[in-house]
Amino acid sequence: MNKLIERIKVAARKEKPDSASLGFGQYFTDYMFVMDYEEGRGWHDPRITPYEPFTIDPSASVFHYGQAVFEGLKAYRAEDGRVLMFRPDQNIKRLNKSCRRMSMPPLDEELALEALIQLVELEKNWIPREEGTSLYIRPFVIATEPSLGVRPSKKYKFMVVLTPVGSYYGDQLKPIRIYVEDEYVRAVSGGVGDVKTSGNYAASLQAQQKAEELGYDQVLWLDGVEKKYAEEVGSMNIFFIINGEAVTPALNGSILGGITRASVIELLKSWGMRVREERISIDDIYQAAKRGEVSEVFGTGTAAVISPVGALHIHGETIEFHNGLIGEVSERLYETITNIQRGKEQDSFRWVTEI
Structure with a gap:
């Protein structure tokens, strides 16, 4: 154990929820991790404490100027009882990228990873065992100085909090319906679209509500300049299988570089499938779909892993893919990644960290 991390014991353990009614992000474990930063002193006092509310000044910078970044990853229970995390080092690296872009002090990546490991090890009894369930890990950094100066x-x-979760979309592999958003924009190159900052998600809510009112599950964002090129879907990256090749929007400074996205690209290439990361217009997708060349569409992300897309609403028309059913590539990707995450399949990529 890293003795630099203090532990403060909880007075009494909570009753754990029924795994059948977990939902997503509704219940929280007994402990959380906390560490503070002060200019001139650096990061200090790393500690695992009881999960509880904390006091923060009303003039704290986070409330007024939006300095807030976060990550999301999961821990899984293998059939043999082992506790496994999927690529946690990549989440810590991406968290630091977000910190730097938002003018926030980067973390000691080794200490941050040790904090995740110790917290999950302490709370491993909260990891549900049922298929499709996991322990979701939410590390985040917020600005706490009481100041109204714009700086x-x-x-x-x-901080790091943990929550046992079920499937993000309920029926995990039921294809979702996506509305292509051509009114609102999410991000532009040079902005903060390629980092995981809270304001990106607040700005997406209006379009998400609009999509839901129209009967769709998620929004596909177009580029913020020409409103022409596909970028990402809500909290996921997007892939199209066109004429047997996988096509995904290239990371251009306004798209979040997903860890599941990177894993999918590695997997597809290892299977011998050509993967193209490029700028792709929604008109090209529309025309390819009308010609019957788009066999599958799916999203990738930590929460849902692989989310097959059954229909896209483009140019006032709803186009179905694979007869509204999950496709072979989507299903194989989901099964392979979740099997690796749960220790059911050999981890030849060395993606899994055992606790």
Whole structure:
């Protein structure tokens, strides 16, 4: 154990929820991790404490100027009882990328990873065992200095909370319906679209509500300049199988570089499938779909892993893919990644960290 991380014991353990009614992000474990930052002192006092509310000044910078970044990853229970995390080092690296872009102090990546490991090890009894369930891990950093000056904060908190979760979309492999958003925009190159900052998600809510009112599950964002090129779907990256090749929007400075996205690209290439990362217009997707050349569409992300897309609403028309059913590539990707995550399949990529 890293003795630099203090532990404060909880007075009494909570009753764990029924795994059948977990939902997503509704219940939280007994403990959380906390570490503070102060200019001139750096990050200090790493500690695992009881999960509880904390006091923060009303003029804290996070409330007024939006310095807030976060990550999302999962821990899984293998059939033999082992506890496994999927690529946690990549989440810590991406968290630091977000911190730097938002003028926030980067974390010691080794200490941050050790904090995740110790917290999950302490709370491993919260990891559900049922198929499709996991322990979701939410690390985040917020600005806490009480100041109304428009400048980077001089104080921050790094925290990690845990929540046992079920499938993100309920019936995990039921294809979702996506509305192509051509009114609102999410991000532009040079902005903060390629980092995981809270304001990106707040800005997406209006379009998401619009899509739901129209009967769709998610939004496919187009580029913020020409409103022409496909970028990403809500909280996921997007892939199209066109004429037997996988096509996904290239990371251009306004798209979040997903860890599941990177894993999918590695897997597809290892299977001998050509993968093209490129700028692709929604008109080209529309025309290819009308010609019957788009056999599958799917999203990738930590929460849902692989989310098959059954229909896209483009140019006022709803186009179905694979007869509204999950496709072979989507299903194989889902099964392979989730099997690796749960220790059911050999991890030849060395993606899994055992606790």
